[in-house]
Every structure is written in structure tokens, then in C-alpha cells.
Amino acid sequence: MAYSEVDKVAINTIRLLAVDATFKASSGHPGAPMGLAPAAHVLFNRIMTYNPKNANWVNRDRFVLSNGHACMLQYALLHLAGYKMSLDDLKAFRTVDSATPGHPESHDTEGVEVTTGPLGQGFANAVGLAIAERHTAAVFNKPGFDLINNHTYVFLGDGCMMEGVASEAASVAGHLQLGNLIAIYDDNHISIDGDTNCSFTEDVAKRFEAYGWHVVVVDDGDHDLEGIEAAIKKAQAVTDKPSLIKLKTTIGFGSKQQGTHSVHGSALKPDDITQVKIQFGFDPEKTFVVPQEVYDLYHKRSAHGAAREQEWEQLLAKYSQAHPAEAADLKRRLSGQLPEGWEKSLPTYAATDAAVATRKLSETVLTKVEAVVPELLGGSADLTPSTLTRWKAAVDFQPPSLGLGDWSGRYIRYGVREHGMGSIMNGLAAYGTVIPTSGTFLNFVSYAAGAVRLSALSQVRVIWVATHDSIGLGEDGPTHQPIETLAHFRALPNCMVWRPADGNETSAAYYVALTSKHTPSILALSRQNLPQLENSTIAHAIKGGYVVHEAANANITLVSTGSEVGICVDAVKYLKEHHNLTARVVSLPCFEVFDAQSKEYRLSVLPDGIPSLSVEVMSTMGWERYTHEQFGLNRFGASGGYKDVYKKFEFTPEGISKRAVATVEFYKGVSNLRSPVNRAFQQLI
Amino acid sequence: MAYSEVDKVAINTIRLLAVDATFKASSGHPGAPMGLAPAAHVLFNRIMTYNPKNANWVNRDRFVLSNGHACMLQYALLHLAGYKMSLDDLKAFRTVDSATPGHPESHDTEGVEVTTGPLGQGFANAVGLAIAERHTAAVFNKPGFDLINNHTYVFLGDGCMMEGVASEAASVAGHLQLGNLIAIYDDNHISIDGDTNCSFTEDVAKRFEAYGWHVVVVDDGDHDLEGIEAAIKKAQAVTDKPSLIKLKTTIGFGSKQQGTHSVHGSALKPDDITQVKIQFGFDPEKTFVVPQEVYDLYHKRSAHGAAREQEWEQLLAKYSQAHPAEAADLKRRLSGQLPEGWEKSLPTYAATDAAVATRKLSETVLTKVEAVVPELLGGSADLTPSTLTRWKAAVDFQPPSLGLGDWSGRYIRYGVREHGMGSIMNGLAAYGTVIPTSGTFLNFVSYAAGAVRLSALSQVRVIWVATHDSIGLGEDGPTHQPIETLAHFRALPNCMVWRPADGNETSAAYYVALTSKHTPSILALSRQNLPQLENSTIAHAIKGGYVVHEAANANITLVSTGSEVGICVDAVKYLKEHHNLTARVVSLPCFEVFDAQSKEYRLSVLPDGIPSLSVEVMSTMGWERYTHEQFGLNRFGASGGYKDVYKKFEFTPEGISKRAVATVEFYKGVSNLRSPVNRAFQQLI
Ligand SMILES: [Ca+2]
């Protein structure tokens, strides 16, 4: 069907909504929405299938705006299509508690698939969404039941193109031959520093071809609607490669400043707005105008999507009869609930069981749980033999043509691409049918900090299996030994950092991670073997903190995590024998979860009247919240056998005891010593 | 000169030193050294110029081992060449306090240019070293005085190739046409997960060509020494592009397990070692063997380098006569000392001066200081108009052919590549003649966490101008508003995090950052205007913390940083008027520096007997070390005008007062209230 005048009107409507909203907010980015409006219009009117009345329909096409600063484009489209996005919402752009924040946030705004803005992330999320589609299709589609077959479309700009996270994800997508992924690159030759010529002169098309992508160029993205549509259809026709459409556009199209950096990050001036509106045939006196014909056009497309969903629901009903188990599994997955009784598969241990590294215990959990939690989708950033993330029966997720696995495989070889992995996991989780869990060394989760932050902000369930969690990794040395890492992620809101001390705590960490639908987790796991503790149970550990060793009339509470808990238990004996001091021991595997317990419970673990000492072989930052004194490592580690390294830094029963004695001494004169759990006021949460 | 038997012996000596050291340590990576020994031998014997007796000679060729796990290769070379690296050092590989840690650390080991191991970093460091050479040459070379003309060589493996930080740096290097940079890619088709076919199937040569690199392929990197040499010379001949030599090698060459993942990360088995040694013509009963002819060969090359340095010193002597000012400047820069009296250029302010954003105050510092500190090399990750990092007179560092600047230019357009920028800055600082300072939003310093960590570990002077430092950035919203960022970097050892509150504090932050030769700094700067404080002086602020507002018989101390200090000053009045409470105010712009002050001084700032409350609009983590109670933001922010956002979260005089009252109340009954500065024992530092 040819494009007509109403399409032009629609495109200009979108442009002017962005102009009006940024002007009203005195803030925001009109340039990219004005440049991308034609492509967005084609995509939302001729290509994508979606139903605004059910934004969560699993087989909808996904749209990601990786250049999230262009969010007025997305908000305008959501409004026109009939999502929960009123004209008043658009008018409230960038004001406190609106549905239209300065960058798109998936948990705030229906129809926004993933939270974007930090550049490169959305593109990598889209790779995750496309992987999830391929996998879900392979698992659930049956002959005659092409249940899952959506595409993922992503817009990205020059900034995303320059970010390493996008490079990593692009290489992964090319390797995986994700023919269901179509990226539209807004090639407008402008970034914040001006013409991209000043820093970005690479040959993008050639680079993407090198990654194994199919590349199409559209020369006039400002006007050539037929060309845009043809390029997307060409991309759809290539099913064994992801496609990049290099779309040449003019930033701020229509503005007097079009094609320059001036229209990127601030509202147009009043006289410019007037001339743009006149140029586009709109009344310059009016704002936030949507002609009825434009609503009609979009609502027609939405009706088309609703009809498609209707057909799909009928297909699903038939599928439910033909394949009842699969249908039930799909519905359960989409609800976010794990299978009834899955937790019975979690391994438990007695104190008499052998000492085992928590990374190994994690492998046991995965191996036992994967069969009952089929949505687990594992992986590692090229550290599989070290992170032990691949369960025994795993098949690799690979394009069948490589002969290394298939689309239904549940183990992703991410390569040495931690940031890409983190961001892809966010996309996987956002799809709705899988729970991603992937491994690297704890120290290198920091490479993915940008992605982890967005996991937390966008409230997705992703699990990092972060092994080699301390100086206990030994010989690899300071370049690999985390010091600041736990403090970093403990300070991140809505992120659970677990550092289990033994087998039951490892099971507990997985229990909470898997059942927390809206919170990512980082499991910090040891390379070295750790003993099974007395009094450690799943029930205790899921409280985030509990008493490992109780003692009446204790002189001190030792509070620790992971590999140091066992050393603290040994220190109890040392303190009694050498100093006649009685010590209690508390394990605090997860601050975030412990903080959520009742004050009464927390005080029972960390009571008033007893001085306390934290013991953890890394930065002491944050421990002052729980203990009176802190024994940690506020310096970089050392390369050597791990026992030698622990000895060098005095993380031994003797070294702990020395500091415990000093602590007891220091608080001797203090009457009514309060537990740090007591606070003058509550924080806003 | 043709290669002969002794070259083979030398190559096998290097291989066997790696075999013996990893076997003795029961740990480490023999595979890459065995595969890369031929290329390393050619490079160190036929190509590079260096003097082991003066490892710091500025015009030496630089060598970077980006695949740092192959460090036994580098240690063996340093030993053979005659650096401070004994056979006993090699025998102490990977033991505590040795000169041979598990990954190369520049501050531990002479001859190691940069600290590597975390993948991708060394490659990006090399880009920085090459930029520094280009710039230093442009500034100091004169007709007849080709003083600076060294090359930078970098080895990298598949892992580095996959990391986004390397992609970013490669794109920068191509744009900048760094013909002095030669990268040798160890294309051995193996990474930890096995054959790279499982995750890394892109066309690397094509990708690098797309970045603007010159690419050469060497098909037999195991034997073809002539081919390796020819490839490097071909690369040297291309002076307007960086070169990538794609070198096909066999990992673990000579081992029974060669060409497989088994030789990557653990020592060879005894029987394998025996057969390798026999195969190479070595006595299988002996370990750590270096034939005299091998020493002779390497020492001859070292003597060649020493002679070259001799000639260079003579050239420098003549240069000193012809260009005394430039010579003195070069020598001063190499000493790490700033010019006498430079600090007089730091701006100072009176309390009556206008309110200004600290990002703007930072611009003023840079503008005033750049003329007297010519080694300042600025830049931004495509946020120049926001971070205000480009001083007025700046010229861009660009290849002259682009017409946008020249090699002597002192402002780098990094593009949207924060991680690459951080890692390039580490290389710039390591070169020895420049002090890099670059800008992005504080929230996106996290993208570069891997690089910042290595700045701290390797003790280099780099300065991050990290603007838009809080919810005070307003409308951009939670995706851009740091919450955990300061806690993260405050927990990182040897990293100064500054959050100045006004003009004098901003000058103080720069003073300490620029004079701390072995510590990186992050300057967290506001988007919004901040008032100039009473009692703020450079002398006060360089202590990291000081009293902004003193009061006799105070009921409470408010402790704050940056944009909240001024609000605390306003809260003093509110507390007096509404609650008849007397408050002191302390500004604590840098924890790391404050911690280094005497206990007496710290207690004068945070005295016993007065309850204290911290006020900072981000995670409270870490504040318990300084204050009794904490008012912060342990959740994500909000998009809106910054005053509305501050109000939403109650960071107002009223909101602070409410919590101050609760704090005073809470500690009323406590006799002899101790300052948190008092500790039972000292941490190991
Ligand atoms: Ca652009």
C-alpha cells in the first residue's frame, strides 16, 4: 500500500509532540525523535504487530529504543497506538512521578520493553530479547503450531554504536545468527560533541558485516518511507543473520538548526517552533495537537494487532489440547511462578559433610534444579570450567548450522564479554519466558556494572554466578581479587549480593534469587573449599543473616560472610583457649535480605550489649552498619597460594582473635552498648 | 640477518621457563607463552629498542602484554634481556611478595609498562601509550631533533579481542591514525571454553579494517620468524594507520596437548614436560635452564639498546642547548613534578561570590591551570558541552589530515567510549609526559569500572571529571542519577573520590589530584549552582574534611559533601529557629584524604560527645564510618526538575532538621558518646 498524505501528517504529529513536550519541560531531546519519526511510523504502522490493550502478549513484536534520550518518540507512539499513555502524560514529560520520565523505564511505563538511556544497553537488551524468542520458539513451537515467531526491532544512534557493550552484543548476535533481530541505526552524523567526524570515522557497515550481520543502507531516512519499508522487509527475508539498517536521517528535521548538535539535547526556541509548525501545516498557536486522522490510522494498526492476538489465543487454545504439558509450562513461565515443589530439589547438607567450594556447590544446585526449572538459561563469559555454571546435561544454545548445539539449548557461550552478557541477560529476563543465570569471576562483574545497575532499576530477575570471590582465589593475584566489589553492589538499590558460607547457604541464596521476581542477584562464590557449618539451614540463611554459633554471656559477636565464617568458628575456640573470651558467630550472607527482616529478629542476631566485629577479606565499607568494629582489607590483595595470602593479611583464627580482643577491650567501659541495628530514624525506601 | 639455531634455542628456552615456572607454582598459564615465544623473540631481538639498565628511558619502545595471564612470557624476556628479574624471581612465580605475580603489575616489576590481566585493558593502554608518544613528539620534536619516535607493541589474545573496551580503543586508534601502534593478535583459536568457534566467529581482520587499521596476516606464527619480522616491518612502514598482525599460533606449542584448552590455564603434566624438553633438545632432568648463548644473544640486543640510549642522551644534550625551555619542561614532566608555583593559578573565592555549579568551577580551574601545567591532556566521552572539560584555548588532538586539530592538541574526543577512555588514560599516564583528565557523567564512570580499578592498582595519576553527580541532575532521571557510585569508588583502595561543595573546594580537589603522583582521582561535580561557603579555603579542603560552620555547645554535627553542604548550612538556621538546636556543619569532600589526617585533627572535625548526621543524596553506605546517623538515598532517584526531586526526597532544610532532631533525641541518654573516628584497632593499609 502506498504512503499518502496522512502518513506525512502522522510523522509530523510525532515530531511536534516531541517539540511541544521538550519545550514544556524546558528539557529533553527533540532532535532524534524528529529525525527518526519516519522510520518509527513505518515500523509501527506497517511492520510491527502489537496489541496496546495487552502490552504483555508474549508473541508481540518487541521494540527497543536504545538511544533512550529519544524517548518522546516512544511516548508519542505509545499514545497514538492507544497504550496507557494519555496526552496529559505527554504534557507531564520529565516531571516527578510521571509515566514519562527523562529516559524510558520499563517498570514505570506500559509498552516500554526495557529501560534504556545509558548508551549501548538497549541494543544489547534487544539481542537478549531475540535470543529469548529463538529459544522459546524452539522449546514450544510444534508442527502446525508456530506459537512464537515475533521479531525484535531496535533503534540505536551513534552513541550506542560507539559503546563497547554494543560491540560485544553485536558480535554475539552475529555468531548466533539471530535472523529475528533487526536494528535500525540512526546515522545522522551528529553526537553531543558535534559532527561524528571528530571521533567516529569507522566504517560501521563493514564492521557489522565482519560480525556476521546483514547490512542494508537507506539513503533518505527523512522522506523515503517506501525505502524504509523495503529495507525492513529485506531484513526480514534474511533469516540466518541479524540485520542492520543504516538509515541516514537529519537530526531535528524541520528545525532551523536541523543537522546540528544544537537540536540534540535541548528544546527548540519559540520562533523555531513556530516555523516548524507552519512548515508542517500545523497551527503555530496550538500545542500537543493530534489530528483525528492520525489517531484513526494508528488505531487501525492497533486493531490489526488485537486481531492477530485473537487468532493467536485461538491457536494457543488448540495447542493446549494437543500439547497440554507444554501449554501449561508456557503459561506458568509467563506468570513468573516457579513449578510447584521445585524447591525440594535444592540440596541440603549436614555439618559432617565434606568441605566443598561454594562455586562447586552452586554447580550442584544448578544440576539438581535445572530439570525442574526448565526456564533456567545458563551461560558464562568464557569461564565455564572455572565458574562451573554448565550443568551436566546441558546442551549449548547455538545455531544448528554450527553443529555445536541447537536453539533449544540452555547454555549460552557468551565469550569474554561480561558487559554484553549482563545486558543480554536483562533482555532475556524481559522477554518473560526464561530466567538467565550466567557466570564470571566476581571481579569482572564490575565490567558489567552498567548492565547490573539497569537490572536493579528495571527490576528483572537475573542471576550472576560470581566465582573466585576474594583473595581466596590465590595466585591470579590483585588484578583478579575483588576488594571493592561487594561494597559496590551492596550499595546498589534492589540488588541482592549473596556470599554464602557453605552448602545450605548456597541453596538458600538460589532459593531467594529464583523466587525474587523483581530483583537481580549476585552470588559471590569461593574458589576454595569451605566447611559445612553447624546450624546452617536453608530456613536460617534465607533471612539474610542468622546465628551460626550461639553462646551465653558472650563477650563478642563475630559477624562474617562466605569463606571467613568458618575461620570465625575456629577463632571461637582460639579466643576461649588463649584469651578466655566467649564469642558468638553470625553469618550475614545478604545485607539486602537481612535488612528486610523485623527489627526484633535483627536484634536477636546482633543484640545490644555485646560488641561486634565484622570479618570479611575485602573493603570494610558498609560493615559499620552492622558491627561496632571491622576487620577487612582496605588495600589490594597479593598473588600467592591462598593460604599464604590469608596468612599475610592475618585472616586466621589468631589474627581475628587479636582484633576481637582489642574490640572487647575498647568497649569495656561502655555501658548500655547499643547494637548498630538501632537507628534514630528509618531511611526512605 | 637470517635466523639460526640459536634463535630456536632462545625461543625454546622461553617456552621452557614458562613450563618450569608454572609447574613449580602448580598454577599459571603455559600455553600462551609457548605459542607466542617466536613472535616475542623476534620483537625483543630484532625490532624493539630498550635499555634494561634504564627501564624508564622515555624514548624506549613500549611493550604491552594485554593477555596478561601469559606473564611468564614477559618475565622470561625481562630476565633474558637483563632487567631486574633474576632466575630466582622466576622460580618465585606466583608466590607472595615476589616480583613475579600471577599477572604483570607495573608498580611491582621493572620493565612492565602497565598492569594487565583483566582482558582488553592492555590493548587499550597501548592505544594510550601511542597517543602519548604522538603528542609528546609533536610538542618536543624540532627540526634536527627527532627526540621522541618510539613504537608501541601490544600482544593480545582472543579474550582481549572479545572485550568491548578493546573495541572502543581500536575504533579510537583507527580514527586517530596511530601509525606508531602495532598490535600482534595471538590467533590460536582457543579460549577457556574451548575452540573459539563456540562464541567468536566474527571476521577480526575485516572488523579492524573497518576501524581504519592496516591488517597483515602471518600464517605460521610457530615457525616463520622471517614472516613475523617482515610483517612487523610492513606495519612500521604504514605510518598513517595502526597495524594489526593476525598471527596464527599453536597454544602450548610442543606439548602433547598443544592446540587445546588443556594447556591454557594449568601446568603441564610431568611426562608431558619430559617429552617437551627432549623434543626441544633440553635435559629433561633440569629446570630453569638458560643456555649461555641465549643470554649472549639477548645481552647483545640490550647493548644495542643501551647504545641507542647513549646516542639519544647526546641528542638531548644538544637539544638542551638549542631548546633549553623545552628540554627543561620535558625533564620536569618526566620527574612527575608540576612547575614551580603552578598552584598560584588555582582560583579562589569569597563567600560573597555568586553561586556556581562545580562543573563550571572545574572549567574555570582547567582554563586557569592549563597554561601553567602544559602536561594536562583533556578530553571527554562525547559530553564536552555538559562536562565543560574543554578549556577555552584548547586545540583538539587529531591527525592533521582531518583538519580538526593536530598532534600537539591537548583535547581528546574520545567519543561515547567511557571504558576505552579510562583505559586509554591509564596508558597516557604510564607514558610519563602527560596527565590525563577526562569527563563524563559520574554515573557512567561505572562503565569504566574495570579501568578505574587498574588506575588505582597501578598507581597512576589520572583525573575523572565526573559531572552530573546526583539526583541534582534532575530531568534525565534514575537511569542517569548515581546512587551507588560514590560508595563503589570510595571502597576502591588508592582512589580519591572528591565531591567539592564550592569554588575553593573544587580548587582543592584539583590541587590534591594533580599533586598526587600515584593516585587516580574522581571529581564528582554538580550540574546545578552551589553557593560559596563561609570558612571554605583551599588549605582547609585539602585535608579532605573540615568544619564549615563551628558552634559552641552544639547539639549535633551535620556532615555532608558537595551540593548538600549548602543545604546543611541552611538547616542550621532552621534547627535554631524551629527546634532551638545548635548545629555544626562539616564538609567531607574526600574520605580517602580525610582518613590520612592525624586522629587529633579528625577528632577536632568530628568530636566526641556530639551526635552526628551525614547528609548526602545517595547511598548511605560507608557513612557509618564517620557519623552516628545517616540521611541518604538508598533507592533510585526520579526524573523531574532538580528542586522538585530534592523536595520529593526531603533533602531540604526542613527534611534535614527532622532527622537531626531524631538523632539528637536518640543519643540523649548516651553518656560519653564517642566519635566514630575512634576505633578499637587500625586497619592494615
Ligand atoms: Ca547521532
Ligand SMILES: [Ca+2]
Ligand atoms: Ca586464544
